[in-house]
Amino acid sequence: MKQELVDENASRVRSCIRRGEYAGPTSGLASGFVQANLVILPRELAFDFLRFCVHNPKPCPILEVTEEGSPEATLMAPGSDLRTDLPRYRVYENGELIGEPQDISHLWRDDLISFLIGCSFTFEAALVAAGLRLAHVEQGRNVPMYVTARECAPSGAFSGPMVVSMRPYRADEIPLVVSVTSRYPAMHGAPVHVGNPEALGVKDLNTPEFGEVVEIAEDQMPVFWACGVTPQAVAMKARPPLMITHSPGHMFITDRRHSEFEI
Amino acid sequence: MKQELVDENASRVRSCIRRGEYAGPTSGLASGFVQANLVILPRELAFDFLRFCVHNPKPCPILEVTEEGSPEATLMAPGSDLRTDLPRYRVYENGELIGEPQDISHLWRDDLISFLIGCSFTFEAALVAAGLRLAHVEQGRNVPMYVTARECAPSGAFSGPMVVSMRPYRADEIPLVVSVTSRYPAMHGAPVHVGNPEALGVKDLNTPEFGEVVEIAEDQMPVFWACGVTPQAVAMKARPPLMITHSPGHMFITDRRHSEFEI
Numbered sequence: 001m002k003q004e005l006v007d008e009n010a011s012r013v014r015s016c017i018r019r020g021e022y023a024g025p026t027s028g029l030a031s032g033f034v035q036a037n038l039v040i041l042p043r044e045l046a047f048d049f050l051r052f053c054v055h056n057p058k059p060c061p062i063l064e065v066t067e068e069g070s071p072e073a074t075l076m077a078p079g080s081d082l083r084t085d086l087p088r089y090r091v092y093e094n095g096e097l098i099g100e101p102q103d104i105s106h107l108w109r110d111d112l113i114s115f116l117i118g119c120s121f122t123f124e125a126a127l128v129a130a131g132l133r134l135a136h137v138e139q140g141r142n143v144p145m146y147v148t149a150r151e152c153a154p155s156g157a158f159s160g161p162m163v164v165s166m167r168p169y170r171a172d173e174i175p176l177v178v179s180v181t182s183r184y185p186a187m188h189g190a191p192v193h194v195g196n197p198e199a200l201g202v203k204d205l206n207t208p209e210f211g212e213v214v215e216i217a218e219d220q221m222p223v224f225w226a227c228g229v230t231p232q233a234v235a236m237k238a239r240p241p242l243m244i245t246h247s248p249g250h251m252f253i254t255d256r257r258h259s260e261f262e263i
Numbered sequence: 264m265k266q267e268l269v270d271e272n273a274s275r276v277r278s279c280i281r282r283g284e285y286a287g288p289t290s291g292l293a294s295g296f297v298q299a300n301l302v303i304l305p306r307e308l309a310f311d312f313l314r315f316c317v318h319n320p321k322p323c324p325i326l327e328v329t330e331e332g333s334p335e336a337t338l339m340a341p342g343s344d345l346r347t348d349l350p351r352y353r354v355y356e357n358g359e360l361i362g363e364p365q366d367i368s369h370l371w372r373d374d375l376i377s378f379l380i381g382c383s384f385t386f387e388a389a390l391v392a393a394g395l396r397l398a399h400v401e402q403g404r405n406v407p408m409y410v411t412a413r414e415c416a417p418s419g420a421f422s423g424p425m426v427v428s429m430r431p432y433r434a435d436e437i438p439l440v441v442s443v444t445s446r447y448p449a450m451h452g453a454p455v456h457v458g459n460p461e462a463l464g465v466k467d468l469n470t471p472e473f474g475e476v477v478e479i480a481e482d483q484m485p486v487f488w489a490c491g492v493t494p495q496a497v498a499m500k501a502r503p504p505l506m507i508t509h510s511p512g513h514m515f516i517t518d519r520r521h522s523e524f525e526i
Contacts, residue, residue, distance in 0.1 A: 047310040051328045054317065055338065065314045075318065075416060153338060182526060185448060189526070263445060
């Protein structure tokens with residue numbers, strides 16, 4: 001099933017997920033189409049959260065904010081239904097994970113607002129297209145993510161450190177790695193840090209806070225990108241009465257193509 | 264007086280304006296520092312307006328959104344006071360212009376939120392640095408601005424067409440013009456349209472809706488950029504009970520340098 005979905009277009013993959021026929025990770029599906037992080041919050045927190053994202057565009061590049069109560073991403077995927085079109089969700093009450101359903105229709109309310117946030121899949125596709133390798137993919141692991149000592153600009157109840165993802169590259173690859181990913185500012189863009197993890201507040205690369213350890217070769221150095229886990233971590237810390245997100249790796253597949261976000 | 268302010272740094276120019284010692288246009292002042300459009304709205308409209316800006320980043324690139332009731336732009340200019348640090352403001356009630364004061368301290372309220380929006384002065388400085396000319400400056404006129412047939416993505420009460428500014432360039436200059444300005448996405452970025460005004464819904468270049476006519480030479484074509492007048496025009500059309508903006512050309516001078524926004 002999964003291989004068929006790689007070559008499908010985005011709306012057909014969403015339909016398949018909506019009908020409950022696929023509930024796995026979305027990495028690689030609907031090749032060429034942008035995937036997005038999802039955060040759903042009640043209206044009362046929406047302005048402060050949106051300002052948080054706008055003030056921290058590297059970890060939290062906003063792709064779309066839905067109308068209050070509407071489950072449709074009218075800009076990124078007309079006809080979509082954010083209650084059913086992701087393979088798996090996470091539901092938090094007061095900051096505590098209470099469930100990981102495949103459908104959130106039963107939880108929907110008229111005061112909910114959805115935020116779609118750029119995802120690293122887009123710049124990873126660009127790295128591969130440029131002939132660069134993805135160590136975590138080759139090693140069959142989730143990308144390692146670390147909580148840094150770098151504080152985001154706070155907004156209302158939302159504050160916290162930036163979370164970064166790490167991919168190792170050789171010294172001679174660094175310039176291309178930076179220039180390729182900098183073309184996608186809406187998808188986290190250029191790295192925030194190259195080399196020396198301690199200067200970023202990351203003490204031990206072998207103990208990532210999220211994801212899995214990836215081996216770094218002798219001739220490689222760690223390269224760090226602002227990560228879409230940041231807004232989720234920050235929102236969780238604010239302990240909103242209700243928050244719904246995608247389940248890690250189970251993203252929202254949009255109708256927009258990577259190239260539309262290349263500058 | 265004005266010449267002295269060209270070489271001053273941003274905070275000294277703001278102090279000078281705050282003390283009422285300068286009340287003219289800010290073009291060219293505090294050379295090297297970013298200037299910003301200002302829109303101030305009551306809290307009740309802030310979320311819809313911010314979403315409007317986020318969904319229309321070419322005309323409305325958000326640089327900062329202040330905390331409710333705070334007149335300080337803590338990110339772009341720590342220590343600033345948005346009630347006094349612009350040389351001239353425009354005050355609108357229900358969409359009608361009711362005054363153009365040099366100070367808005369007497370109008371300040373605890374529910375006001377300020378939006379700082381990128382301004383074309385940054386990419387104009389980059390064009391000049393690249394050896395390109397600014398026809399409107401050479402002709403001693405304000406840049407001409409036109410209302411297009413291109414609708415912005417609406418948000419709540421906020422909707423309307425994109426407004427563009429126009430600068431003429433020769434065919435052989437167009438590639439450099441595009442690449443230079445594309446490096447500043449937070450300052451309107453690359454042009455939205457090159458040539459044929461009618462395809463953009465601009466019927467007559469001799470009747471700009473804002474600014475002044477600029478002569479276009481035989482060998483030049485019009486180049487159009489999304490313009491910071493768009494969010495003001497859209498906000499005015501929504502007829503908010505109170506809206507305060509900068510007076511055209513009388514911008515907020517920030518402590519951030521152009522180069523910080525170059526990608």
